[in-house]
Structure formats: C-alpha cells, structure tokens
Amino acid sequence: MDQKAYKRWQEEVKKAKTRDAKFITASGNPVELMGIPDMLEDFDYDRDLGMPGQFPFTRGVHANMYRGRLWTMRQFAGFGSPEDTNARFKYLLENGQTGLSVAFDLPTLMGRDSDDPWSEGEVGICGVSVSSLRDMEILFDGIPLDKVSTSMTINSPAIILLAFYVAVAEKQGVSPEQLRGTVQNDILKEYIAQKEYIFPPNPSMRIIVDMIEYCTEKMPLWNTISISGYHIREAGSTALQELAFTLADGFAYIEAALERGLDIDEFAPRLSFFFNSHNDFFEEVAKFRAARRIYAKRMRDKYGAKKERSWILRFHTQTAGCTLTAQQPENNIVRVAYQALAAVFGGTQSLHTNSMDETLALPSEKAVKIALRTQQILAYETGVPHTIDPFGGSYFMEDLTNKMEQGAEEYFQKIDDLGGVIPAIEKGFFQKEIAQAAYRYQVEIENGDRYIVGVNAFKEKNEKIEIPLLQVSPEVEKRQVERLKALKRERDNTKVNSLLKELRQAAVENKNLMPVIVECAKAYATVGEMVNTLKEVFGEYRESADF
Amino acid sequence: MEKKIRVLVAKAGLDGHDRGAKVVASFFRDAGFEVIYSGLRQTPQMIVDTALQEDVDVIAISILSGAHMMVFPKILELMKKNNMNDVLLTGGGIMSEDDIKKLEELGTGRLFGPGSSLKEAVEYIRDWYRKNKKIPNEE
Incomplete structure (x- = not known):
C-alpha cells in the first residue's frame, strides 16, 4: 500500500464534513470507514478461507454452492386447528415452497394439552394446536411424508412430537429411515433466551441425547437438533453474542453425546444450526462466515472428528422478526429483502423470510406469499446465487469475519471459566448479557442514536395502521x-x-x-x-x- | 423521603418472551420508578395477588402471545373484585389497534402497541399518578 497516499487520505478524511450520525453496527460496534490491506497482514488464503466445500468452509459448504441447488425456501407456518394449518401447508406447497416448517401453539410448546387450565386463551393462537397423534394425523393429511422435508419448531416436548411424526408416517406406509426433516430440539437456548423450558437442564440434556442416539440408528436422514441463535438474537443479543452462545450450545450437545459414548462421526453430520439475519448487512455476512470457520476448526482439532461431513456447519436462516415495524408495515418487505440477501451472501442452506404483518399477528396469506416471492426474486432475478461468497478477500469483510471469530473465542473462554454452558445458565450469565444488549439497543432508539424508519424517523402524521390481519377464532x-x-x-x-x-x-x-x-x-x-x-x-x- | 411510583411489570400466561418486559422494567427503574418484576408464567390471579401484597400503583403487563383479549379482562375483573380502584392497569405488546381500543373501552389504562416510545409510557404513568394519587412529589 502506498503509505503516502494513505496518509493523504487520512488527512482528507479528518478534514471532510461528516454527517451527524453514529457509525456503529446493529450490535453497537464501531465500523471501519474502509477496509485496507494492512488489516490483513497475517491473511493466509488457504488457511483462512480455502475452497468452498473444503476445510475450513469459510466460503461455503458445497463446491458449487447455489449453482448445484438453491437454498430451501421454507416458510414457518402454523395457526389455529390442525385443519387450518394443513390448508396453509398445501397452499405454500402449491406456490412453490420446497419444505414444510411447523409452528406449534404455546400450550403444545409447553407440553400442555388444549384442555389444560393454563392453555385457556392460547389454543391455536401463535401456532397450531397439537395434543395427540389424532391432531398430527390431520395436520399432515394428504401430504406425502416420503416426499417433503419437515422442520418442527419444538423443544421441551420435541421427543413427543417426533414420535407423533414417526407414527403418522407409519400410517402412510413410510418408514422412519425415509423421513427427512428437523426437530429444533435445542433446549439450551430456551433457558438462555426463549424460556419455553419444562424440565431442569440435566434431564433435558439426557432426553436430547436419547433422541440423537435413536435417530442415529433409525432415522439417518433426520436432523436431530437445530442449534438456534435465532431466539437469542430476537431476545436482544448482539450478532457476536448470537454467534458465540449458539456455537457454545452446539459444543455442549456434542460433549453430552460424546459422554454417552456416541461416535462423533456418526451423529455430527445430523446436527444443524439456525441463525437470525438482522439489519446490519456486513455484520451478518461476517457472522455466517465466521460460524463455519470456528465450527470446522473445533470439530476437527478439538473433538477429533475424522469425516469432512462432521466439520461442516449447515444452517437455516430466518430474517429478524424484531426489526419489523407496525408503523408503515409495507416497509418491512424491504427490510426482509435486505436481510434475506445477507443470508444468501452468508451461504445459508434454507431460509424463512418474515411477512410484513408479523408485528401484529400471524401472517395473512397475501403477506406470506409476498415473503416467499421475495426469496424467489432473489434466487431467480438478481444473479446473486450465480457466484460463491463474492465478499471473500474483501479487506473489510475478512477483518470483520476475523473480529467475529476472535470475539466468539473470548466468549467461549468466559463460559468455560464459569464451568460450561449449564452452570453459566444457572448463574444467569447469558440472560444478563442479552438483557443488557437489548436495553442498550432500545435506549439508542429512544435517544435517536439509532433510526428506525417510520418509528423515530420519517414518521407519518396520524398514521392509521390498516392491513388485513389473520384472526384465530375462539x-x-x-x-x-x-x-x-x-x-x-x-x-x-x-x-x-x-x-x-x-x-x-x-x-x-x-x-x-x-x-x-x-x-x-x-x-x-x-x-x-x-x-x-x-x-x-x-x-x-x-x-x-x-x- | 420522596415517594416513588411503584410499578409491577408482569408476564401473563405461558408466554416466555421476556425481552420487552425486561427492557421496560429497566427503563422504568432508570426513570425513577420502584419496579417489581413478576418473572414468567403468572396467572391473572397471581399478578393481582402480587400487586396487592406489594401495594403497587401500577400494573404493567407485557404480552406477545396473542392472549391479551383473555388476560386483560381477567385482571380487570379481579381488580374490581378487590376494590383496586386506585391502581392503574396498563401494558404493551403485540396487539392490534382494534384490540387495544376494545380493551381500553373495557376499562384498562392506555395500552402500547409495537414501536411505542418508552419515554411516552413513562410520561403517561407520571401523568396518571399526578392526576389520581394525592401529592405529585415525584421528580
């Protein structure tokens, strides 16, 4: 780099007029004005990036990425009765969706039947109500389970819902080894963020290892856990906290399965991850790239996995529900599109794009169709999927990716010092970190240090929010x-x-x-x-x- | 000693999403209120019992799950039963303008939908307190 030109540039930057704004990421970190070669003095292409489909997978998990297969377009859906959701599933499949994703209602998530006193007023409200195999039979009626892959967002009672799925498949004449899909089954992030826990951590971990053991033997195509940062981020964490806490959870499951005596190369290929894609475009792309590299290194070097397949971090992404606004809801379509773009630059394997009306209710049919079309436009019109990891080698992006990795390693050390993930949960470590980040973010908005279009900037006078909302009947x-x-x-x-x-x-x-x-x-x-x-x-x- | 406004921030029902409740509780505390946080999984009865025991001026419900049309009317009913005429019931969360209007007509205080300003909520509570409690010696 020409140092004279660099000095002159720095001088000019100092003198130049700067907008009255805070140049920080969504996570509150300062942003470099520009990437320069000096940031990457130690950069080693083969060690740090390598080829897609090869260690450490920074650029992606497949050799030809989206030229081979596009990401799976998977819209999370569930509301009302099993009949209602069955109809929505069929609608989504008819419109070109390629996988199913089930949202259950709160009673089901908390392991309570629809006639439980605690369930009053919550049955079918924020997802579909399933109390028994009878409901599950209706939910998947007319949907061939040997053809679709199904993701089920269920955690504390995941083992029960998976058993229902196996039983429905059997009635359709489909055997467990043919079933493709995922149960979220990530209890650690429930204690950390989403708080839909039932049992204490240790028996919960035992149930999860039971499922890993069972699926490894009987359901080779089934993803046993979707280790989730999504909810950690939605609870208010920074991008770095999402990355670090999620990977720490993943390593805790791996260690629990190893303690049971399971072979890492038998179960690791069926682990998958689930991340959030938030507003800050570059920070998100760096997060996804860093996640793959950290995971590959640990799986190979710390846990001694031998198969390449075990080193690969595959992930689903959902755009950030918490960034959507009730004000001028149509603007959410644009937010979702940018977030989806970051996920694809980040090399996601599947994607859920949020609907514009989700700050107020579960999505209406029209809103969910626009969200799906957003992905289809990205896939078929923009040309983005034609090339792999176009930010690779960018000074700015590589520096950001390195910082993500370093920051995550620092968090891993802190968690180890607390005795591991479960002791850290019991001490409230994650919960406090997330709550502080959420508070800081909200105060930034309150003080006008962070603009949200339609909320604290570019507001409409006397706006009346009028979009058709999905109503679940009592x-x-x-x-x-x-x-x-x-x-x-x-x-x-x-x-x-x-x-x-x-x-x-x-x-x-x-x-x-x-x-x-x-x-x-x-x-x-x-x-x-x-x-x-x-x-x-x-x-x-x-x-x-x-x- | 100055009397602080006492607020119970509460989560009702099975909903575990506590980001909003915690942010609001912290903001109220920093605004000078005395804040009691209920923690998760509270029934309307538990919330009203805590409000009575803690002698609060305000009950602030945070809700995401969509069960607000059940939760708020039940709390109102229990408040009436216990003659809590001098306690404000307010709240915020994922609620449509129509639902908010219906609940306010039933007798809740002002409810805050998504994107509401925390400062506005603080001002609203202070204002209510000045008008409905004896001496405005807060601040």
Whole structure:
C-alpha cells in the first residue's frame, strides 16, 4: 500500500464534513470507514478461507454452492386447528415452497394439552394446536411424508412430537429411515433466551441425547437438533453474542453425546444450526462466515472428528422478526429483502423470510406469499446465487469475519471459566448479557442514536395502521378441547395407562425414552399426559425473576 | 423521603418472551420508578395477588402471545373484585389497534402497541399518578 497516499487520505478524511450520525453496527460496534490491506497482514488464503466445500468452509459448504441447488425456501407456518394449518401447508406447497416448517401453539410448546387450565386463551393462537397423534394425523393429511422435508419448531416436548411424526408416517406406509426433516430440539437456548423450558437442564440434556442416539440408528436422514441463535438474537443479543452462545450450545450437545459414548462421526453430520439475519448487512455476512470457520476448526482439532461431513456447519436462516415495524408495515418487505440477501451472501442452506404483518399477528396469506416471492426474486432475478461468497478477500469483510471469530473465542473462554454452558445458565450469565444488549439497543432508539424508519424517523402524521390481519377464532379452542375429550373416551385407556407407567419406569431407569414414547403416541396418549409423567420423575425448572 | 411510583411489570400466561418486559422494567427503574418484576408464567390471579401484597400503583403487563383479549379482562375483573380502584392497569405488546381500543373501552389504562416510545409510557404513568394519587412529589 502506498503509505503516502494513505496518509493523504487520512488527512482528507479528518478534514471532510461528516454527517451527524453514529457509525456503529446493529450490535453497537464501531465500523471501519474502509477496509485496507494492512488489516490483513497475517491473511493466509488457504488457511483462512480455502475452497468452498473444503476445510475450513469459510466460503461455503458445497463446491458449487447455489449453482448445484438453491437454498430451501421454507416458510414457518402454523395457526389455529390442525385443519387450518394443513390448508396453509398445501397452499405454500402449491406456490412453490420446497419444505414444510411447523409452528406449534404455546400450550403444545409447553407440553400442555388444549384442555389444560393454563392453555385457556392460547389454543391455536401463535401456532397450531397439537395434543395427540389424532391432531398430527390431520395436520399432515394428504401430504406425502416420503416426499417433503419437515422442520418442527419444538423443544421441551420435541421427543413427543417426533414420535407423533414417526407414527403418522407409519400410517402412510413410510418408514422412519425415509423421513427427512428437523426437530429444533435445542433446549439450551430456551433457558438462555426463549424460556419455553419444562424440565431442569440435566434431564433435558439426557432426553436430547436419547433422541440423537435413536435417530442415529433409525432415522439417518433426520436432523436431530437445530442449534438456534435465532431466539437469542430476537431476545436482544448482539450478532457476536448470537454467534458465540449458539456455537457454545452446539459444543455442549456434542460433549453430552460424546459422554454417552456416541461416535462423533456418526451423529455430527445430523446436527444443524439456525441463525437470525438482522439489519446490519456486513455484520451478518461476517457472522455466517465466521460460524463455519470456528465450527470446522473445533470439530476437527478439538473433538477429533475424522469425516469432512462432521466439520461442516449447515444452517437455516430466518430474517429478524424484531426489526419489523407496525408503523408503515409495507416497509418491512424491504427490510426482509435486505436481510434475506445477507443470508444468501452468508451461504445459508434454507431460509424463512418474515411477512410484513408479523408485528401484529400471524401472517395473512397475501403477506406470506409476498415473503416467499421475495426469496424467489432473489434466487431467480438478481444473479446473486450465480457466484460463491463474492465478499471473500474483501479487506473489510475478512477483518470483520476475523473480529467475529476472535470475539466468539473470548466468549467461549468466559463460559468455560464459569464451568460450561449449564452452570453459566444457572448463574444467569447469558440472560444478563442479552438483557443488557437489548436495553442498550432500545435506549439508542429512544435517544435517536439509532433510526428506525417510520418509528423515530420519517414518521407519518396520524398514521392509521390498516392491513388485513389473520384472526384465530375462539371456536378453535372449543373444537380442540371437544376433540380431545372424545379421543380420551374412545381410545384404549387401559393400554394408555400401562404405557405411561412404562414411560415413567424408563425415565427412572435411564433407558432411552424414544421407543416407549413412540408406543405411547400410537396408543393416543397425549402430550400433556406424557409430559406430566416425566415431570414426576424430572421435576420442573424455574428461573429467578431478574431484570 | 420522596415517594416513588411503584410499578409491577408482569408476564401473563405461558408466554416466555421476556425481552420487552425486561427492557421496560429497566427503563422504568432508570426513570425513577420502584419496579417489581413478576418473572414468567403468572396467572391473572397471581399478578393481582402480587400487586396487592406489594401495594403497587401500577400494573404493567407485557404480552406477545396473542392472549391479551383473555388476560386483560381477567385482571380487570379481579381488580374490581378487590376494590383496586386506585391502581392503574396498563401494558404493551403485540396487539392490534382494534384490540387495544376494545380493551381500553373495557376499562384498562392506555395500552402500547409495537414501536411505542418508552419515554411516552413513562410520561403517561407520571401523568396518571399526578392526576389520581394525592401529592405529585415525584421528580
């Protein structure tokens, strides 16, 4: 670099008029005005980037990336009754969506049946209500499970919903080894961020390892966990915290499975990740690139995985729901498009684009179609997927990627010093870090240090927010409760009771829970019955109310 | 000693999304309110019981799950039963303008939808306190 020219440039920058604005990332870090070669003095192409599909996978996980196959367009959907969501699934498949993604309602996520007193007012509201195999049969009616891949966002009771899925498939004549899909099954981020936990951390980890063990043997195409940063970010973390905490969770699962005596090269290829794509474009791209590199290095060098497939971090991305605004909701289409673009520059394997109306309700049909079309325009019109990692080698981007990696390593050290992920959760470490970042971000908005178009800048006077919203009828709850009551009358209750006893026994004796849960599912035992049985053995988790 | 406005920030129902509740609780604290945070998974009965025990001036509900049309009316009913006429019920979260209007007509205080300003919420509570409680010796 011509040092004379550089000096002159620096002088000119100093003298130049600067806009009255804060040049910080969405995470609050200062941004370099420009990347320069000096930032990458130690840069080594082969060591730091390499070829796509080769260690350390910084540029991507496939040799030809999106020329081989585009990312999977997967819109998360679920509301009301299983019939309602079944119709939405069919609508999305007809419009060119390539995989299903199920959103369950809060009672289901918390392991409660639709007739539980805690479920009142929440049945079918923020996802589909599933209390038994009967509901699951309706949910996937007419959808061939040997053809589609299904992602299920379910955590605490994931083992039960997976058993329902296996049982529905069996009724369609599809065997477990043919099933493709994912259960989110990431309990650690529940304690850290989303807070839909049921059991304490240790028994929860045991259930997860049970599922990994079962799937490794019986469901080779199934992704056993989707280790999720999405919710950590939505809870208010920075990009770096999302990256570091999510990878730390991933390593905790790997260590738990290794402790059980499982072979890393048997189970690691079925682990996948799930990240958020937020507003700050470059920071997001750097985050995705750093994630692949950190993971590959640790898997090979720390955990000793031998297969290349085990070193690969594959991930799903969802655009950031928390960045959307209720004000001027059409603007959200644009936000989502930029966020989707960052995810694709970052090399995502699948993508959910949020709908413009999601700050107020679950998406309407029209809004979700625009969100899907946003991905299709990106895939087929922009030319972006034709080339791989176009930011690779950019001084600015490589510097940012390096900083992400270094920052994550510092967090890993802090977590180790606290005794690992679970002790750090119990000490409230992650929760406090995230809450502080969320607060700082909100105060920046309140003080006008950060602009949100339509909210604290470029506001419409006397704006009336008028977009059609999806309404879930209170009738859904009534019908779901009636269906559950009928089911409990009609099924073989002697069999259900004896299977629930077996489940309790397996829990006490540390046997793998999956086979008996599949039997319970087939006998139409409910989510609530199974979870309550397990609560008797494992207890329930409570967190302290700090802010 | 100056009397501080006492606010119970509460999460109702099964909803575990506590970003909003925590941000609001911190902002209220920094604005000089005395803040009690309920923690997660509270029934309307539990919230009203805490409000009585803690002798709060304001109950502020944070809700994302869509169950607001059940939660707010139940809390209002319990507040009436307990003669809590001098306690303000307010809140914020993922609620449409139509729902907010309906709930305010039922008798809640002002409710805040997505994108609301925290400063405005603080001003609203201070204003309510001045008008409805004896001496405005806050600030």
